[in-house]
Every structure is written in structure tokens, then in C-alpha cells.
Amino acid sequence: MLKNSRTVRNRPHLSKALRSTKASSLFAAAAAVACLAVTACSTGSAGGAGGGSTAGGATAGAAAASSASAASPVSSIVTSDSAADANARANLAQCGLSVRHVTDASGTVVTIKGDPSRIVTVQPSFADEASLVGVSPIGIGDDNDPSLIIPQIKDRLKSYTSIGLRQSPNVAVIGQLHPQLIIADYVDNVSMLGQLRAIAPTIALLSDHTDYGQNLDSALNVGAALNRCAPMKAALAAHAKVMARIKAELNQADHRTFIFALSNKKNTSVFNYQQYATTVVSYLGLTAAARGGQFQAGDAKGTSMETLVTLNPGVIFYANENNTPASLLTNWEQSPVFQAMTAYQDHAIYHVDQRTWSLMRGVTASEVIAQQAVSLLGGK
């Protein structure tokens, strides 16, 4: 049974390649996956036993993310220039200049003048980080649903105009806002950067399909773009203290394996060790179980009960899509097979909020995730 009832939501990953167009292209994509099947069969990668195999099932999003930058370590939080990635370091060096040449995740050098205050952010995580240094965006991507943004972030924001879907924000609305700077999501919005740059200087940063460390680098880049590097470093230093305090609340000997899963009525997906919330919980000291073998590529995998039971994590955090009370995964809890799992036996299956754990990302969301995880795990 469920030990707790928090709620959250998550992102389609398998779907990314399939989402943008019509059903016909859906089947075309299906055919492409089928070709992978043939490759897998011909290389004899699948065996009877639960061993790994060689076929890579990387999704579009994950592939784009990994091409953008390698996963950064999350054992230490990026608060100093030296710990940041090369892009962020170079961008921080621009701070204080009235005209700055900021290199974004796509490798494009974007010229930004002065201190932009009228900004549009496609991801709530960028809005969170801008608001940390005193800039409240005038337009934010919230999927036309104000409740998408968690209250811990929204409380700090002034009123804003919704620019619609994060995957495909409304360019006309953005144009009417006359922004001085647009912060887009590199993975989600790469195909529309040209359109956005026709409106205002646009930097594409990492948020969706990226991990905790990469998001902290994004925060530094937001600081550099806004010409507010020192306040951003101070905000990240404060964040590091908060995270260290939360981590200290947890039993330091708790290195149990865990997974974060997302379920709805028809499907259960397990995220691999690079997923955002998973990297935050890893920072706390637990061990991400979904790594290596087939988990190495791609970030969400449709997982049967048998595969989950074989993985046998010590702790399961799960969210139901749209925060529904029931899902395929909650149905599984009636099964003796599921009940044989360590996490079930130890009452370590926790329902969490999809929005916080899977849709937000960024500085504030990571603090909320960490605090919730520690509360659920019981602290010392």
C-alpha cells in the first residue's frame, strides 16, 4: 500500500519523436523503431535472462540533451565558476559588460545589450532562476495551465502572460510582449529558435530532459544573460546551503537503490539515473537503480511489472500522470509478484507530485523535491 499521498506529473519521452505531427508520422516513427527491433534481433541482443543488450533506444529528447552536453556531476553543487561547464564559465566572464556575447546550449553566440528586464522564459525553471535575481518574466510557458507552476515558484513571480505550450510556445503572443530577451529550451524549442530570434535575442538553455547539474549551469547562464552574475552566484550559494541542510536531515547511511516512475491507466515508465528528480535524490545519497545496460540510453522506458520486480529497487517514488489517484502501477500493488519486491516489503513506495518531480526542474523545484524525499524517507 501507499505510504503517502503526494502528487506530481511527468514528461513524455518516448513520445517526443512522435508528438509533433500526425498519426501517420506516428506510424512512420513506429516503423523506425521496428527497424531497431530487427537490428536487435540480428545482433542477438535479447536473451531469456534479464541481462542487458546492445541496441540503443535513445529518444529524440535524450539524444539532443546528450549532444548538448554530457551529464555534469551532481555530487557537488555548481556555485563557483570553476565548477561550471565551459559555456557558463565563458558567459560569466562577460558579466558587467554593457554588450555581452553569451554562448547558449546550441553553440550560438547571442549578443545581449544592457540589463534585460522584459524577458520571456519558455520553461518555468528559467522563470524561477530569473526571479531569484529579481527579474520576474513577463511571459512564461505554462502549457496554458497556471497551476503547472508550483506555488513555491509562483509566489515569487509577478503576474505574467502565458505564452502557451512549452513545446510550441505561441510566437504571436511572445511578439506582442516586446521582450528584450527570450530564454528558450534547447531540447524542446530547437526547431523554432529562428522564429524566436526574429522577435528578440534568444538564448536556448538546458532544462527539459536534463539533470540537476545541467540545470544549475543553466541558472548561471541565466545570470550572465541578465547581467546579474553576482546575485545568481549568491542565490546558488544559498541554494547549496539549503540542499546541504536537507541532505543532513537524511540518514547518511541510507544508500538504498531507488527509481522514479511515472504511470497512467495504460502504461508505466521508469526514468533512468539522468532524469532530473532522480539526480536530485541521488545527490541526497541514495543510489539510482535504473542505470547501466538498456537504462543507459534514453530517459523513460515502458516497463512491465516483471522488469520492475527484477530491477527490485529498495525505494520507489512514483507519480501518476495528471495526479490521478489510480494508475497501472497502483493496480500492480495487488499482485503477489509486486508485493514480493523489497520496496513493497519495506513500505518504501511513495506517491509524489508529478508537477514538482517531473515538470518543473530548476533551483526551487530541486529544494522541494529534496525536502519531500527526505520527509517521505523518514529522515534520521
Added chain:
Amino acid sequence: MAAGTLAGRARPRPDPSAATRHATTGVVVALGLAFLVAGAVWDLCIGASGMSPAAVLHALAGPASSISHQIVWTIRMPRVLLAAIVGGTMAVSGVIMQGAAANPLAAPDIVGVSAGAALVGVAGTVIFTSLSGTALVLASIGGAAAAAFCVIGIAGAGQGRTGTARLALAGVTVTAMLLALTQAVLLLHQTGTAGVFFWLVGGVNFASWHDITTVAPWAAAGMTGAMLLARPLNILALGEDTARGLGLNVTRIRIIGVLCTVCLAGSAVAVAGPIAFVGLIVPHIVRLLVGTNHLVVIPVSGLLGAALVTLADVACRYVQFPFETPTGVVTALLGTPFFIYLARSQARRTR
């Protein structure tokens, strides 16, 4: 050749002898059974925890409390059964649609039945999240029925004569509208659609006994109706005018045919998602192999459809083992080359 066969309305061709035909049918049935059984056994042996065929048997014979028994019985067995049921029902619904509409392109995925069930399935998962699983299945079947009767209404089947092209066009139109609505639902609710895309490709990956008990009554009713339709469909295959001349109530046969399709394909899509291709191509493959007598085509299509989806389920396990890939991804990949081979060899023979 194929033109006649593909049209689904050809008169039974003059056979060299009835004995040859029976022998061919016997071979096809035997091979279909062999593929079905082999696929089912293979499928039962695949899973993250492994198991040889002997181990599977041992697990099934072992105590119900053992984990291996539970894995085989509660996870793998319903999956294999659902693959066979869904394959069989989709294929038979294709036979009925093609026969009733006298159109070789008719299939549950073309005449709106799959799209209607899929739209309700998606809306019930993404928007009406409080719907229970069983209620969602029933609603999906309702969606299939609504779409089917919408197609019939547009085609004017209620007022007597329905041109076969009109039915197909109406089906394509309604399907396009339903697909557009489905996409709109998905686009406007991006935050809760991860698993829905998986389901939309169609698959039996997460089957449970509950799915089997849900779909079984519909499948049984649909199959019974289909067999009762076999003779009228044989008459209809002589041509609509001839059939009317022989006293057949063509409109009634078409409506019963659509009802059967709703039972068969609607319930299958509601449980397993819109697995494409099976309903369209399996009937053609079967007609190429055993002729056009619906008394034979219907059960053999059920058998080959079941074998195809079971084998597709085996194949899809290998895409990213031990994770799940929707079964629907591989059905067309397995079936299309076989169909092209059959159609070409048939064409050569008749040339």
C-alpha cells in the same frame, strides 16, 4: 488474381478440384496453429526474469504461491492470451468490414472504429481522469460504435443502397476528423500524455487477466455474429444487385456487420490500443491462401491474426529488452513482406 481477390468480392474461382482447396486450407490451418503455438510458447518464455520452456511448465505446475508461478500466470499468460484474442478479433473484424462494405480497403482502422475507440481512450486517460479502467473500456466501445454509425449515416446506408466508394470515403473522412481530435487532445494536454503515446501505437505489453475478462464477452459475441454473417457475406460477394435479387437485405447485413466490427475491434482497441494493419491485411492474406468462402475465411483469419500478433509480441520484446515497445510497432513489419510475397507470387501464377 489479386485484383479479384483484393476486391474481396470475386466469385469463388473455378478450382482445379475441391480436394486441392481443402488440402491447401488444411495446410494453412496447420501452419497457422503451429505458428500460434510456437509464438505463444516463445512469448511465455520471455521476460526480465528469464525461464526456459521447461521452467515455464515447472512454474505453472508449481505452487500458486511461488513467485515464478505468479510471474508466468499473472504477467505472461494474460499477455499471450490477449495478443491472440486481439489479433483474432482485429483480423475477423477486417473480414467482416471488407465483405459487408464490398471494399478491399475497409478495415476497422479505415472506417473509423479504431479511431473512435482511440479518441475516447485518449480523452479518458488525459482529460476524464476519474474514469475507472472498466468504464473507460466501455466508453471506448461506445466511441467505436458512435464513429461507425456516423460513417454509416454519412454514407447514407440507412436509406437503402450504399455505394461502396461512399462508405469508404465516409470512413476515411470520419477517421481523419477523429485523428485530428485525438491529436488536439494530446497537444493541449502535454503534461499527462507520456503513456498515451505508447498506447496509441497499440500493444498488449501491460495485459492483465482483467483485460481478458473485459474483452472476452465482446470477442465471443462478435465472433458468433461473424460466423452467422458468413453465408450472407458469400451472397453479397456476388455483387450487391445480385444479392438483392436473391432476396438478401443488404442494408441489414451491413448494419449487423458494423455491429460485429464494433464488438470485435472496438473492444480490442479499448484494451490494447489501435494495433494497425492486422484488420486490413490479414483477410487479404487469407483470401490469397484459401479462397473467398467466408465460412473458411473468417475462422482462418482469426487464426492467422492471432498468430501474427502473438509473433509480433515476441518480436517487440527484443527491441529494447527488457523494456517494453508497443506490439503495434512490429505487426506491419512482420505482415507486409509476407503479403507482398503472396500477392506477387499469385500474380505470376495467373499471368
